[in-house]
Amino acid sequence: MEQVNQGVRENVYPQAAQAFGRTLRQAVINAATPAAAVLVALACGAALLWLNGFDGSDVVTVMIFGSFQDMRSVGEILLKATPLILIGAGLCVAFRCSIWNIGAEGQLYAGAIAATLVGTNFDGLSVWVHAPLVMLAGALAGAAWAGIAGYLKVRFQASEIVTTIMLNYIALILTSYLVTGPMRDASAAYPQSARLIREAWTPRIVSDMRLHIGIIVAVVLAVALYIFLQRSSRGFSLRVVGLNPYAARYAGMQVARNVMIAMCISGAMAGLAGAFEVAGVTHRLYQNISPGYGFEGIAVALLAGNNPLAAIVSGGLFATLRSGSEVLQITSQVPQVLVLIIQGIVILSVVAFTRLRDIRRIVA
Amino acid sequence: MSQKPFLRVENIRKRFGPIVASDGVSLEIEQGEIHSLLGENGAGKSVLMSMICGMVRPDEGEIVFKGQSVRFNSPREAIRQRIGMVHQHFMLVPNLTVAENYILGQGSPLRVINDMDEVHAKIRELSDRYALDVRPDAIIEDLSVGEQQRVEILKVLFHGIDLLILDEPTAVLTPQETDRLLSLMGDLAKDGKTVVFISHKLDEVMRVSNRIGVMRDGRVVHTVNVGETNARELARMMVGRDVRMELPRSPEPPGHIVLSVDKLTCRAETGLPAVRGVSLYVRAGEIVGIAGVSGNGQTELSLALSGLLPVDSGRVILNGKDITGLDPARINASSFSHIPEDRHKHGIVASMSLSENTILQRYDQKPFASRGMLNRGVIGEHTRDLIKRFRIKSRDEDQPIGALSGGNQQKLVVARELARNPDFILVNQLARGIDIGAMEFVMEEMLKQRDNGRAILLISTELEELFAICDRILVMFHGEILGELPPDRTRLDELGLLMAGQTNQPALAS
Numbered sequence: 027m028e029q030v031n032q033g034v035r036e037n038v039y040p041q042a043a044q045a046f047g048r049t050l051r052q053a054v055i056n057a058a059t060p061a062a063a064v065l066v067a068l069a070c071g072a073a074l075l076w077l078n079g080f081d082g083s084d085v086v087t088v089m090i091f092g093s094f095q096d097m098r099s100v101g102e103i104l105l106k107a108t109p110l111i112l113i114g115a116g117l118c119v120a121f122r123c124s125i126w127n128i129g130a131e132g133q134l135y136a137g138a139i140a141a142t143l144v145g146t147n148f149d150g151l152s153v154w155v156h157a158p159l160v161m162l163a164g165a166l167a168g169a170a171w172a173g174i175a176g177y178l179k180v181r182f183q184a185s186e187i188v189t190t191i192m193l194n195y196i197a198l199i200l201t202s203y204l205v206t207g208p209m210r211d212a213s214a215a216y217p218q219s220a221r222l223i224r225e226a227w228t229p230r231i232v233s234d235m236r237l238h239i240g241i242i243v244a245v246v247l248a249v250a251l252y253i254f255l256q257r258s259s260r261g262f263s264l265r266v267v268g269l270n271p272y273a274a275r276y277a278g279m280q281v282a283r284n285v286m287i288a289m290c291i292s293g294a295m296a297g298l299a300g301a302f303e304v305a306g307v308t309h310r311l312y313q314n315i316s317p318g319y320g321f322e323g324i325a326v327a328l329l330a331g332n333n334p335l336a337a338i339v340s341g342g343l344f345a346t347l348r349s350g351s352e353v354l355q356i357t358s359q360v361p362q363v364l365v366l367i368i369q370g371i372v373i374l375s376v377v378a379f380t381r382l383r384d385i386r387r388i389v390a
Numbered sequence: 391m392s393q394k395p396f397l398r399v400e401n402i403r404k405r406f407g408p409i410v411a412s413d414g415v416s417l418e419i420e421q422g423e424i425h426s427l428l429g430e431n432g433a434g435k436s437v438l439m440s441m442i443c444g445m446v447r448p449d450e451g452e453i454v455f456k457g458q459s460v461r462f463n464s465p466r467e468a469i470r471q472r473i474g475m476v477h478q479h480f481m482l483v484p485n486l487t488v489a490e491n492y493i494l495g496q497g498s499p500l501r502v503i504n505d506m507d508e509v510h511a512k513i514r515e516l517s518d519r520y521a522l523d524v525r526p527d528a529i530i531e532d533l534s535v536g537e538q539q540r541v542e543i544l545k546v547l548f549h550g551i552d553l554l555i556l557d558e559p560t561a562v563l564t565p566q567e568t569d570r571l572l573s574l575m576g577d578l579a580k581d582g583k584t585v586v587f588i589s590h591k592l593d594e595v596m597r598v599s600n601r602i603g604v605m606r607d608g609r610v611v612h613t614v615n616v617g618e619t620n621a622r623e624l625a626r627m628m629v630g631r632d633v634r635m636e637l638p639r640s641p642e643p644p645g646h647i648v649l650s651v652d653k654l655t656c657r658a659e660t661g662l663p664a665v666r667g668v669s670l671y672v673r674a675g676e677i678v679g680i681a682g683v684s685g686n687g688q689t690e691l692s693l694a695l696s697g698l699l700p701v702d703s704g705r706v707i708l709n710g711k712d713i714t715g716l717d718p719a720r721i722n723a724s725s726f727s728h729i730p731e732d733r734h735k736h737g738i739v740a741s742m743s744l745s746e747n748t749i750l751q752r753y754d755q756k757p758f759a760s761r762g763m764l765n766r767g768v769i770g771e772h773t774r775d776l777i778k779r780f781r782i783k784s785r786d787e788d789q790p791i792g793a794l795s796g797g798n799q800q801k802l803v804v805a806r807e808l809a810r811n812p813d814f815i816l817v818n819q820l821a822r823g824i825d826i827g828a829m830e831f832v833m834e835e836m837l838k839q840r841d842n843g844r845a846i847l848l849i850s851t852e853l854e855e856l857f858a859i860c861d862r863i864l865v866m867f868h869g870e871i872l873g874e875l876p877p878d879r880t881r882l883d884e885l886g887l888l889m890a891g892q893t894n895q896p897a898l899a900s
Binding site: 258266 | 696718719720728730735736738739740741746749750753759762763764766
């Protein structure tokens with residue numbers, strides 16, 4: 027168990043090549059678990075469809091590849107991937123610190139509200155100022171919303187699982203109140219806010235597609251969070267707090283501060299996702315602006331093994347499934363809930379496979 | 391003795407990936423004997439026993455128990471065959487009571503509710519019979535390490551066993567508790583039960599065993615009757631070389647006072663007073679020991695000194711600076727190093743690499759970090775240097791520290807704490823759960839530090855450890871320092887009495 031690995035290869039290859047080989051092997055092993063989980067889930071989904079009288083393999087194929095028809099549909103996938111990557115990568119940071127932030131949905135709404143407030147006011151600013159200001163407002167509001175739960179945890183030891191869920195409801199209901207009351211666009215038939223000022227809109231990548239620069243921001247931030255977690259001093263202390271809070275205290279780390287930081291980073295990412303939904307997609311605040319991105323983000327982080335870099339891939343995968351389900355609904359009679367079921371199976375099998383791997387590691 | 395041994399292990403092999411843990415090991419154990427397994431950490435003792443008790447399945451080979459070939463798929467099946475094991479790491483649910491822990495997983499799924507009165511009564515009866523002092527309604531997390539160990543032993547007895555395997559049971563026990571355990575093992579053997587005792591403490595093994603199997607590199611290399619050997623020979627068999635047990639004394643008289651503690655009091659996490667007015671000092675170039683039975687405030691004393699437990703009153707002065715009640719970061723920065731009692735809880739982050747564990751306190755300091763980012767090159771180089779200097783057996787600096795043996799983990803903790811170049815080193819249980827080779831090494835390292843003018847406070851329940859390297863020994867009892875003795879083996883009785891709370895007036899017994 028604890029002996030030195032004295033393989034024959036040790037003498038053949040230089041140390042660096044060996045270490046690289048090990049890193050590569052580890053990466054493959056790390057990727058194998060979620061990949062296997064996704065395959066199992068898709069197989070289960072196909073079986074489920076078949077039981078319901080559909081051609082299972084055909085439907086699953088459509089679900090994965092059906093949405094890759096042209097540039098426009100790829101753009102739509104990336105549009106959906108944007109909030110999932112942002113939220114998923116942010117939650118990776120919280121989960122690595124053992125902070126179970128279930129409140130990304132609420133933090134998304136908090137960000138959307140703040141983005142709307144900033145985006146509908148301050149007329150006359152240039153797009154170079156106004157658009158980033160909207161993003162900043164969303165991120166700050168999300169961080170603050172998460173910070174409430176963080177404060178309650180470090181001050182009163184209140185379980186963040188409970189408080190973040192409660193804050194989800196508060197944010198959702200607050201949004202409903204705002205768009206039916208104080209922020210309502212009086213001229214509109216439906217409850218919605220006024221349209222954001224043009225300069226506040228998130229710039230599009232190609233003018234005739236809805237895809238906006240949020241996807242670039244999301245990928246850059248996910249990479250940045252990966253570097254933050256793995257390479258920075260603060261990221262190191264977050265991970266130590268998450269793995270062993272006693273050792274963190276012993277080492278002189280401030281557990282409460284690290285908890286607050288992890289909470290606020292994940293909240294800021296969700297808030298930014300909310301800002302992009304308003305400023306990049308709908309340009310108005312609605313009651314149900316998120317189709318559950320905040321919850322799906324949890325699955326994204328889970329599938330990514332709490333690695334922000336991998337959250338880019340898993341966020342893309344979930345976005346693909348989501349788009350595929352819409353294609354399905356148009357082209358066949360497969361109900362959308364089946365896609366939700368498949369997503370559920372993905373999550374279950376990720377958990378199961380990860381547990382299995384960990385158990386094998388412990389026994390070894 | 392007989393034709394058919396009670397337990398026979400035949401040519402068992404077990405590999406974990408590239409690592410061979412059991413390399414064709416064979417072993418025979420007779421009914422009613424106390425059979426010790428001796429060997430350094432990593433010799434394969436625990437793995438062998440885990441296979442016998444159904445935790446791990448062997449790749450090859452046969453286990454014959456009571457004349458029948460057995461193959462257990464789980465510890466539960468082994469318990470049904472009346473084989474029970476007490477593990478080195480406790481297998482208890484911390485927030486349940488003793489009785490609740492005992493009935494976990496027991497009984498049929500249909501009969502959910504056990505008769506708790508009956509369970510309590512049975513625990514009390516067993517506890518009284520073997521003088522284990524276990525209360526059935528105590529919550530596990532409120533118990534000291536030593537108490538939890540007794541709860542584990544009683545758990546196995548509770549389930550009813552013929553073969554009891556004890557994996558390093560004395561590593562966490564005080565001398566008195568150890569004596570009690572050793573005589574308990576004798577009692578069990580007299581009742582016809584068979585005991586396998588895994589240890590690397592030669593004196594205990596010599597005292598209690600009928601036969602001793604010495605393990606090295608995944609095999610039993612010798613099996614000897616206890617009357618036909620001695621400690622020195624066993625030590626040689628174990629490590630394959632002679633071990634020096636006596637270490638040199640300090641050549642220099644101690645210097646100025648580095649740490650002084652004045653009437654320190656603090657409470658345990660339970661809120662009960664734990665340290666009651668402790669005063670002591672440690673000078674440069676000396677090792678001061680604190681002896682005592684575990685649970686007499688030593689844990690709280692070391693936590694309070696290092697800033698992990700609030701101080702109620704009193705003063706702690708380090709290098710003329712008041713560090714009372716400062717947070718651990720400030721204390722760490724005051725030339726203070728701490729080798730903690732509970733390595734797994736405070737000392738290491740098991741799933742992190744050796745490199746990451748090396749910078750636990752200095753993750754944001756130069757040269758390991760600059761402008762908020764870790765300097766991985768510097769960290770790796772520093773860790774490789776420590777691995778080499780402290781002869782830490784590991785694949786490389788990126789290996790998770792949890793994959794190392796206890797001795798090598800402790801070596802890394804010691805290396806890390808000494809590398810911080812402290813004036814004062816607080817050590818709580820220097821050699822807990824580590825093998826002789828590593829123990830000798832860390833002790834010599836401590837002596838080197840002393841000779842370099844460091845002040846060291848060594849809290850320990852191991853008298854061997856204290857006698858080997860201390861210049862003065864204080865005795866702690868019930869949160870107080872009862873007296874001071876030189877490390878003189880001829881005054882062992884006096885030390886034992888102090889540890890039991892007996893001062894000059896014998897009537898003062900608690």
